[in-house]
Amino acid sequence: MPKLRVGVLFGGRSGEHEVSLLSAASVLQAINRKKYDVVPIGITKEGRWVTASDAERLLAGEPADQRQLRAGDPQATAPAAVLAKGEAVIVPPVPTAAKTGSLVPFETDRHPEHQALSVDVIFPVLHGTFGEDGTIQGLFELAGIAYVGSGVLGSATGMDKDVMKRLFASAKLPITKHVTFLRGEWEAGSRKIITRIEAALKYPVFVKPANLGSSVGISKAHDRKELGPAIELAANYDRKIVVEQGVGGKRGKARELEVAVLGNDAPKASVVGEVVPSKEFYDYEAKYLSEGSELIIPAKLTKQQAKQVQQMAIAAFRACDCSGLARVDFLMEPDTKTGKSGRIYLNEINTLPGFTAISMYPKLWAASGVPYTELIDRLIALALERRAEKDRTQYSR
Known part of the structure; x- marks a missing residue:
């Protein structure tokens, strides 16, 4: 019986790139190689998809081969579009009728050296934006590839703290008091937003980008003096900001x-x-x-x-x-x-x-x-x- 071919996907463009590398290194070390053929697939901070030796270099903290182009660039989708001697850019897929999913180029070129990267399942170890928010999951769905974790909807709702809280409330689960607003609203009238927050919540409060993980961009504000800078920090990471009532208080x-x-x-x-x-x-x-x-x-x-x-x-x-x-x-x-x-x-x-x-x-x-x-x-x-x-x-x- 042939071994399952597992692609371990890591890196990415989010602020949690380094955390992803740590997670992937652990998975690659622990995964049972007797059961699976393992293909490391890296995404650089610039958004280039790389495999094999380049992926290993990415894990080691070394720059990938600069000849690789960003996934999806038109000039990347010809000879270097798919797996070629372990140093290829992977481009967005087209739906495939094959029994196993694959990431294939938009071109119909099928030369032997341009074989698609076929896998039975993708194990994404991507954290944060562009990996945990439903975007990459949509790519896998288009390709018909099995993948570890939640689907498009579950990933998106699990990333957006505002939408997540609405779903929790709908399920009658206890959540903390909170206020949500957009970066544009803050920039248009910061005083109005602060008044709204202080009318609804008591200090201390936690200020968070709605769509990010690993506590990136999160601050605890004990008073109005700390609130403004905390919002400014969170606004660097997302257009939607959530301010939550601190639990415990005095x-x-x-x-x-x-x-x-x-x-x-x-x-x-x-x-x-x-x-x-x-x-x-x-x-x-x-x-x-x-x-x-x-x-x-x-x-x-x-x-x-x-x-x-x-x-x-x-x-x-x-x-x-x-x-x-x-x-x-x-x-x-x-x-x-x-x-x-x-x-x-x-x-x-x-x-x-x-x-x-x-x-x-x-x-x-x-x-x-x-x-x-x-x-x-x-x-x-x-x-x-x-x-x-x-x-x-x-x-x-």
Whole structure:
């Protein structure tokens, strides 16, 4: 029986490019090579798609061959359009009737040296914009390729914190108070926006770009003096800004809880973990750069609290129409002085969480009895399952 051909896709144009490289290196090291033929596929920060030796150079932090052109450029779609001796640009695909998906050029040139890069499944380890927001998933759908993770809708809703919260609210899941506005509204009248925020929320507040991950561009504002710069920072990363009510307030810092979800139509939740950040909150630096953040697995909760968080995680997964995998994050108020447990709020869902061996998602599943290599196997199987289910759908009469 031939081995499955798995393309591991990493890099990308987002601000989380470096995080993606770390995740991909872990996947490439742990994936079972006896079961799969593995094809590393890199996307440079400039948007060029590279394979084989160039992809390996990208992982090592070295520049790719500068002869490669940006995917989709007309001049890139002739002789160097597809896999050629391991150094090719991949261009956007056309739908294919083949049983296995492939990324093929728009041209009909079929010389032997211009063979398409055929894979059975893509394992995208792309974080943030252009990889986690439904855009790359749409490309895979056009090509008819099975891929790990959520589809176009689940990925898009999981990326947009404003739309995500609307879906959570519709599912009657507890969320924090928040205000959403556009960058253009802020630039047209910052004073009006600040008045609106202060009328709806109490300090401290968290200011976030609506569409970004890994806490990039997120700030905690304790007063009006800090609010303006925080909004300016977030506006660098997205046209839509979300300002959220801080949980805990004067009672102290909120507890940050996380659950990993795995599955398609019948998702399962891992044990609950807790992050104790080294900084005031779990920002990009605390996650990836500084030392001292503590991951507690399992979190110190009662059985009832843990079950509640797991049920909410699965409900959030379904509310956003996710599949494959997701990490769901929660905020828990500190206990009251009388010992009453604080309320638990759903914070956000991450449809392509960090996937290094020490990232929370795989660590939560390892603590739940699913080791890293087996987790990769399950995700690939779920991708193929979802593709088979998709192929049952009829698109014409």
